[in-house]
Amino acid sequence: xxxxxxxxxxxxxxxxxxxxxxxxxxxxxxxxxxxxxxxxxxxxxxxxxxxxxxxxxxxxxxxxxxxxxxxxxxxxxxxxxxxxxxxxxxxxxxxxxxxxxxxxxxxxxxxxxxxxxxxxxxxxxxxxxxxxxxxxxxxxxxxxxxxxxxxxxxxxxxxxxxxxxxxxxxxxxxxxxxxxxxxxxxxxxxxxxxxxxxxxxxxxxxxxxxxxxxxxxxxxxxxxxxxxxxxxxxxxxxxxxxxxxxxxxxxxxxxxxxxxxxxxxxxxxxxxxxxxxxxxxxxxxxxxx
Amino acid sequence: xxxxxxxxxxxxxxxxxxxxxxxxxxxxxxxxxxxxxxxxxxxxxxxxxxxxxxxxxxxxxxxxxxxxxxxxxxxxxxxxxxxxxxxxxxxxxxxxxxxxxxxxxxxxxxxxxxxxxxxxxxxxxxxxxxxxxxxxxxxxxxxxxxxxxxxxxxxxxxxxxxxxxxxxxxxxxxxxxxxxxxxxxxxxxxxxxxxxxxxxxxxxxxxxxxxxxxxxxxxxxxxxxxxxxxxxxxxxxxxxxxxxxxxxxxxxxxxxxxxxxxxxxxxxxxxxxxxxxxxxxxx
Numbered sequence: 001x002x003x004x005x006x007x008x009x010x011x012x013x014x015x016x017x018x019x020x021x022x023x024x025x026x027x028x029x030x031x032x033x034x035x036x037x038x039x040x041x042x043x044x045x046x047x048x049x050x051x052x053x054x055x056x057x058x059x060x061x062x063x064x065x066x067x068x069x070x071x072x073x074x075x076x077x078x079x080x081x082x083x084x085x086x087x088x089x090x091x092x093x094x095x096x097x098x099x100x101x102x103x104x105x106x107x108x109x110x111x112x113x114x115x116x117x118x119x120x121x122x123x124x125x126x127x128x129x130x131x132x133x134x135x136x137x138x139x140x141x142x143x144x145x146x147x148x149x150x151x152x153x154x155x156x157x158x159x160x161x162x163x164x165x166x167x168x169x170x171x172x173x174x175x176x177x178x179x180x181x182x183x184x185x186x187x188x189x190x191x192x193x194x195x196x197x198x199x200x201x202x203x204x205x206x207x208x209x210x211x212x213x214x215x216x217x218x219x220x221x222x223x224x225x226x227x228x229x230x231x232x233x234x235x236x237x238x239x240x241x242x243x244x245x246x247x248x249x250x251x252x253x254x255x256x257x258x259x260x261x262x263x264x265x266x267x268x269x270x271x272x273x274x275x276x277x278x279x280x281x282x283x284x285x286x287x288x289x
Numbered sequence: 290x291x292x293x294x295x296x297x298x299x300x301x302x303x304x305x306x307x308x309x310x311x312x313x314x315x316x317x318x319x320x321x322x323x324x325x326x327x328x329x330x331x332x333x334x335x336x337x338x339x340x341x342x343x344x345x346x347x348x349x350x351x352x353x354x355x356x357x358x359x360x361x362x363x364x365x366x367x368x369x370x371x372x373x374x375x376x377x378x379x380x381x382x383x384x385x386x387x388x389x390x391x392x393x394x395x396x397x398x399x400x401x402x403x404x405x406x407x408x409x410x411x412x413x414x415x416x417x418x419x420x421x422x423x424x425x426x427x428x429x430x431x432x433x434x435x436x437x438x439x440x441x442x443x444x445x446x447x448x449x450x451x452x453x454x455x456x457x458x459x460x461x462x463x464x465x466x467x468x469x470x471x472x473x474x475x476x477x478x479x480x481x482x483x484x485x486x487x488x489x490x491x492x493x494x495x496x497x498x499x500x501x502x503x504x505x506x507x508x509x510x511x512x513x514x515x516x517x518x519x520x521x522x523x524x525x526x527x528x529x530x531x532x533x534x535x536x537x538x539x540x541x542x543x544x545x546x547x548x549x550x551x552x553x554x555x556x557x558x559x560x561x562x563x564x565x566x567x568x569x570x571x572x
Contacts, residue, residue, distance in 0.1 A: 041468045042439045146337035173384065173465045175336035175495050177534035202468045205539060242470035247498070247539040247561065254565045260572050269539060273546045276568065280552065283572065 003030040003053055003085070003164065008062035010048055010220075022048040024220040026062070030164070033194045035187075037207035037228070040217030041242035046200050049217065050166050053198075054085035083112055086162030090169050092153030096141040101127070101152050104141050108160045119159075126159035127152070129193075131185050147178035151185075158189075165189070166198040171206065179203075183210055208232065208246045208267035216243070229265050248272045292362050292378075292457055292489050293325040293348060299356035300343055300512075317343040319512035320357070325505075327456065328487045330480070332500035332520075335509030336534035341461075341493045344509070348459045348491065349379040362456060377406065379457040380450030384465045386442035395437075395445055396421065396430040402453040413452075420452035423486065424478050440471025444478055451482065457489040458482070464496060472496070497524070498538045501559040508533060525557035540564050 010023040022045050030036065030053075040046045051057040052064060055071050055078050064071050066081055089095070098104035105123035114122070127137065130151040136144065141152050150170065157165065167186065171179040187210055190197045201207050207214055207228055214231045216224040218241045224231045232238070235245035235253070245267070252264045252272060262279050266272040300318040305311055317340045325331050335341045346352040347359055350372050359366035362378045380402075383389055392398035396417050403413045421427045424444040429437065434445055443463055450458055460479065464472040476499050483490045492500065500506055506523045508516035510533045516523055523530070524537045527545050537545070544558040544567075552571060558564050 041470055173337075173462065173495070175339075175534050176497070176536035177531075178337055179495075204469070242468060244469050248543065250561050251540065251543065251564060254561060255568060258565060258569050260569065269543050269546060272543055273550065276547060277550055277552075280572070 002032060002065075002067065004028070004063075004065040005052070006063040006065070008052060008059045008064060010052065010057065011060045012048075014060060022220050023052070023059075026222060028215075028222065028225075030196060030198070032196060033190075034196050034213055035190050035211050036196070036198045037211035037214045038198060038200045038217060039202070039204070039207060039214065039243060044217040044241075045220040046217050047168060048220075050087065050168060050198065050200060053164070053166060054082050054087050056082075056087070083108075083160040084162055085164045085166065086157035086160055088154050088157050088165070088167045088170060090172060092156075092170075093141075093146070093149035096149060096153060096156075099140065100138045101132070101141050101144075102137045104152060105155045105159050108156050112160065122159045122161065123155070126155040129158055129185075129189055130155045131181075147174055147181060150174065150178075150182060154182075162195065164196045164198065166200070168200045169202060170199070171201075171203070179206070186210075204232070204244055204246045205248075208248075216241075228267055232267050233265065290360065290363065291324045292327045293323055293360070293491075295321055295323040295347075295354075295357065295359040297322065297357040298344075298347065298354050298359050300347065300352060301355045302343075317512050318347070321509075321512075321514055323507070323514075325489065325491070327489055328483070329504045330483045330490045330502065331492070332503040332506045333491065333493045333509060334495075334497075334500065334506060334523075334535055339509040339533075340512040341509050343512075345381070345459050345461050345491065345493055348457070349381050350375040351381070377453065378455055379459055380453055380455040382443070382446050382450055382458065382460040382463050384462045386439060386446050386466070389446040389449070390434045390442060393433055394430075395426065395432050395434055398434060398445060399448045399452050402449050406453060416452045416454065417448075420448040423451055423482060424448045425474075438471060439467045440474040443467065443471065443475050447475070447478060447482075451486075451488075455488070457491065459491045459493075461493045462495065463492075464494065464499065472499070497536050497541075501538060508535065520559055521557040524559060 005026050005028040008023055008026040012020045012022050038046050052059060069076055071081055096104050102123055105126055106119050109119035109122040132151050141149060171182055183206060186197060199211060214228045215222055216231060232245040232249050235249055238244060248266055248269060252262050252266050255262050256264050260279060262275050266275050298318055298321040302315045302317055303311055304313045321344060333341050350366055354367055361375045364371040364374045390398050392401060399417045399420050400413050403416050421430055424447050426444050426448060434442055464475050479490050480502060482488045501520045503520055506520055507514050524541045527537050530537060540561055541558055544554050544564050548554045554567050
């Protein structure tokens with residue numbers, strides 16, 4: 001299972017005065033089971049890019065291949081693609097509409113043409129996967145808290161059994177605990193199902209903590225595509241394009257500039273703590289005269 | 290008396306069935322006492338559903354108290370005749386900039402508020418100029434708002450409030466939908482308004498880093514204020530905050546972890562510079 005983008009270009013408003021090149025020459029291979037983060041400022045092309053991955057937007061030029069098949073072929077099954085590449089939009093709870101939570105999650109699998117029993121089974125499984133309390137299954141989705149609503153919306157996509165799960169800022173507007181809970185759940189999902197996960201985020205701290213590969217978008221192009229550690233090494237370049245590194249990166253760099261010999265590539269609190277303690281420990285071991 | 294003062298403020302959402310019988314009562318604000326001084330920068334923290342936004346909507350009379358008292362610049366919030374005085378005193382900025390912009394040109398959007406207050410035309414344009422300057426958006430005055438970035442749109446929304454010259458601005462998660470740059474632009478703007486123009490700012494947010502410069506922080510849970518103090522005082526209580534589904538800035542958390550591992554750092558470190566200095570002194 002893989003998605004390959006080959007020299008993909010996309011132009012909004014082609015042929016009008018407002019022509020904007022939203023994606024420029026994108027080459028990308030998304031392999032089985034990866035946990036990928038995408039960052040970039042507003043308007044950098046992140047959303048346009050992810051909408052190409054399940055065929056919601058058709059590339060102006062270039063090819064997109066899902067498991068080796070060209071998704072722009074006229075006989076390619078787009079409906080199947082959309083069930084295999086699940087997209088969770090920003091504020092997905094705005095799309096909830098059914099009378100209760102369980103019915104809402106059943107909507108997707110029912111539309112795949114599954115039997116009622118199979119659809120319900122999938123809904124049950126999906127709600128369990130997002131850690132949703134069984135007692136609330138028959139509540140109206142509109143009476144839940146923000147974090148709960150968002151879980152229901154994510155379950156609605158999971159019930160389609162996607163092979164790739166794409167989430168566009170799944171934690172926007174949630175309180176700190178809600179952010180941690182949703183991301184921990186997604187991480188667990190990734191580890192237990194081997195689903196590929198693509199996380200679009202504005203939080204450098206979150207991508208540093210969770211993803212193993214980080215793609216940085218700028219002006220419709222891929223600027224970096226590497227491990228978070230390698231990407232955050234270029235924090236000055238990231239600032240130039242309206243992004244930043246996690247706070248921890250700044251702390252380590254400042255300590256280093258002041259002559260404390262810490263390694264600057266820590267990106268999470270845990271790593272920074274270990275590194276600072278290591279330096280203090282080494283110093284104590286030195287004979288003082 | 291401060292610009293905003295409340296005593297035992299209570300608000301209940303009452304849900305009724307089709308016949309109008311009461312089905313459920315949800316007390317969203319439960320006995321809140323506020324006393325906010327003119328010119329203060331106040332932050333309100335709390336998890337989703339803790340009652341922050343319901344409280345905020347009282348401050349410019351979108352909602353009115355079920356019980357208790359609330360005075361905005363001396364106007365009694367329960368008195369319907371004071372509605373417009375209150376709205377002139379306290380302006381409100383919401384999460385999604387797209388829901389707050391109504392005109393097709395930036396300067397007309399900013400002029401909408403003062404125009405509705407019946408200000409003479411010449412003065413409206415003066416105010417628009419000044420407001421756009423104060424949010425650093427003057428050069429976009431002839432632009433169409435829908436071509437702006439999120440942070441720029443939110444600054445136009447703030448300018449629209451500033452042009453009405455309120456004594457107090459209430460911002461309900463103004464940065465939740467913005468990228469890091471947009472967040473910084475908005476926070477810098479409201480900090481400047483507070484410091485230079487002495488506007489009272491009430492900021493509701495889920496980003497702990499944004500409130501380290503506040504004068505006072507109120508933490509809400511289940512409709513009540515459960516913690517109150519300066520950022521240093523509040524963020525020293527890491528575990529209490531976690532209990533309320535909140536967090537501390539990354540810098541503070543790292544300092545706390547290092548302290549627990551034996552480094553002699555003081556409590557309540559809030560900024561990168563502070564932490565770096567303290568570590569250098571120990572080394």
